[in-house]
Amino acid sequence: MRILVIGQGGREHALVWKLKQSPQVEVVYCAPGNAGTGLDAINVDIAATDIPQLLKFAQKEKIDLTVVGPEAPLVAGLVDEFIKAGLRVFGPTKKAAELEGSKRFAKELMRKAAVPTADFRIFTNAAEAISYIDEREVERVVVKADGLASGKGVVVCSTREEARQAIKRILLEKEFGTAGERIVIEDRLEGQEASLLAFVDGHTIIPLEAAQDHKAAHDGDTGPNTGGMGAYSPTPVITPDLIDTVVEKVLIPTVHEMRKDGRNFRGCLYAGLMLTNQGPKVLEFNVRLGDPETQAVLMRLKSDLATVLYAAADGKLADIEPLEWDTRPAVCVVMAAEGYPGNYAKGQVIRGLTEAAAVEDAKVFHAGTKLKDDQVLTDGGRVLGVTALGENLAQAKLHAYQAVKCIRWDGAWCRKDISDKAQQYESQSERGA
Numbered sequence: 014m015r016i017l018v019i020g021q022g023g024r025e026h027a028l029v030w031k032l033k034q035s036p037q038v039e040v041v042y043c044a045p046g047n048a049g050t051g052l053d054a055i056n057v058d059i060a061a062t063d064i065p066q067l068l069k070f071a072q073k074e075k076i077d078l079t080v081v082g083p084e085a086p087l088v089a090g091l092v093d094e095f096i097k098a099g100l101r102v103f104g105p106t107k108k109a110a111e112l113e114g115s116k117r118f119a120k121e122l123m124r125k126a127a128v129p130t131a132d133f134r135i136f137t138n139a140a141e142a143i144s145y146i147d148e149r150e151v152e153r154v155v156v157k158a159d160g161l162a163s164g165k166g167v168v169v170c171s172t173r174e175e176a177r178q179a180i181k182r183i184l185l186e187k188e189f190g191t192a193g194e195r196i197v198i199e200d201r202l203e204g205q206e207a208s209l210l211a212f213v214d215g216h217t218i219i220p221l222e223a224a225q226d227h228k229a230a231h232d233g234d235t236g237p238n239t240g241g242m243g244a245y246s247p248t249p250v251i252t253p254d255l256i257d258t259v260v261e262k263v264l265i266p267t268v269h270e271m272r273k274d275g276r277n278f279r280g281c282l283y284a285g286l287m288l289t290n291q292g293p294k295v296l297e298f299n300v301r302l303g304d305p306e307t308q309a310v311l312m313r314l315k316s317d318l319a320t321v322l323y324a325a326a327d328g329k330l331a332d333i334e335p336l337e338w339d340t341r342p343a344v345c346v347v348m349a350a351e352g353y354p355g356n357y358a359k360g361q362v363i364r365g366l367t368e369a370a371a372v373e374d375a376k377v378f379h380a381g382t383k384l385k386d387d388q389v390l391t392d393g394g395r396v397l398g399v400t401a402l403g404e405n406l407a408q409a410k411l412h413a414y415q416a417v418k419c420i421r422w423d424g425a426w427c428r429k430d431i432s433d434k435a436q437q438y439e440s441q442s443e444r445g446a
C-alpha cells in the first residue's frame with residue numbers, strides 16, 4: 014500500500030509513524046510534514062491546502078490511500094476532488110466537514126437529531142445579539158464565531174458585559190474575518206471536558222479509546238487557551254458506560270442525520286463533550302483526529318492502522334476485526350516555544366532528541382519542527398509531543414517527563430501536570446463528588 018498523509022503537526026507524525034508499522038505499507042509520504050515525519054516517511058513539499066498539487070502528486074505516485082490530518086483541506090473539499098479522480102481517501106467530504114466548518118450547521122444538525130448540546134441562538138446582527146444578552150435570565154453564555162478560527166473563535170463569558178464585548182469583537186470589529194459573519198450564542202455548561210473519537214465509514218462507528226486533552230496553557234488549567242498542551246489515554250473521565258452512552262446518544266444520531274441530509278460521514282468524528290450533571294453534552298464536533306489526543310491514542314493502538322483507515326475509506330469498517338489496544342496508558346506532553354499561544358520565535362536549535370528517544374517506551378512526535386543543515390529547528394508554537402507508555406499512568410507520566418528533560422532549546426516550556434487530572438478525578442469519584 015502506498016500512503017500519503019496530509020498535514021505537518023504532531024498528529025500527522027503519529028499517523029505516519031503508526032502507518033509505517035503496517036506490513037502492508039510499502040511507502041508513506043507526508044505533505045508537507047516536519048523534521049520528524051521526514052525521518053519516519055518521505056516529506057513532499059506541498060502545502061496541506063494546495064489541493065491541485067496534492068491531487069497531481071497522488072495520481073503520479075499511484076497513492077492507494079490518502080489520510081487527511083487537519084480540518085482546513087477537508088473543509089475546502091480535498092476529499093471531493095480525490096474521490097472525483099477515483100482515489101481512496103480517509104476523511105469527510107466538504108459537505109460532511111461542515112460539521113466542523115460551521116458551528117451553526119453543527120448546532121442545527123444536533124437540534125434536528127436530538128443530540129444533547131447547550132441551548133443556542135444564531136445571530137448575524139450585533140444589536141439583536143446584544144438585546145438578547147440583555148434580556149436573558151442567565152448571564153453566563155458562550156459566544157462563538159460560526160466558521161473556522163483555529164480554535165480561537167470561542168469566548169466563554171461570565172458576565173453580560175463580557176458577552177457584549179465578544180459580540181462586538183466578532184460581528185462588528187470582524188476579529189475573525191468572514192468566519193465571524195455569524196455567531197452562535199449558547200448556554201455556558203459546567204463540568205469536566207472530555208473527547209471521544211470514532212472512526213466512521215458512513216454507517217459503522219468504531220470508537221477509539223478515550224483521551225483527555227489539556228487545553229489551557231498553564232498548570233492547573235490556568236492561562237490562555239491553546240491547541241492542546243498534552244493528553245493522556247485512557248481517561249477515567251470517560252468510563253466504558255459513558256462511551257456506550259455517547260455512541261448511542263451522540264454518534265449514532267449524528268451519523269444517521271448526516272446520511273439523511275445527503276452528507277454521508279466518512280473519516281474520524283470527534284465529539285468534544287462537557288460531562289454535565291444531566292449527562293454528556295456536545296460542545297463541538299471536529300471532523301478529524303485530535304491533536305495531541307492522537308499521539309497518546311495511537312501509541313496504544315495495536316491493530317494495523319492502515320487496514321482500518323483503508324476499510325473506513327471504502328465503507329467497509331463492518332468487515333474488520335475489533336480494534337486491539339495496549340492496556341498500558343500513554344501520556345503525551347507538548348513542548349512549546351516561548352510566547353506560545355501568543356507570538357513566538359522560530360528557528361531555535363533543538364538538542365537532546367537522541368537522548369530522549371532512548372528513554373524507555375517513549376516516542377518524540379514532532380509538531381512545529383524543520384530540518385536545516387542536519388539540525389532540527391523549532392518551526393511552530395507547539396514544537397514536540399513527547400509521548401510515553403508505562404505500566405500505570407504515574408509511570409507513563411514519569412517516562413514522558415524523563416524524555417522531556419533530555420530536550421532543550423532557548424525558551425522551551427511545557428506543562429508539568431499532564432495526566433494529573435486523572436488522579437483528581439479518581440479521588441473526586443471516590444468521595445462521591
Ligand code: AMP
Nearest residue numbers: 131155167169199200201202285296297
Ligand atoms: P469549542 O471550540 O466549541 O469546543 O470551544 C472551545 C472551548 O470553549 C471548549 O473546549 C470549552 O472549554 C469551551 N466551551 C465551548 N462551549 C462551551 C459551553 N457551551 N459551555 C462552557 N464552555 C464551553
Ligand code: GLY
Nearest residue numbers: 226241303304305
Ligand atoms: N485537541 C483539540 C483538537 O484537536 O482540536
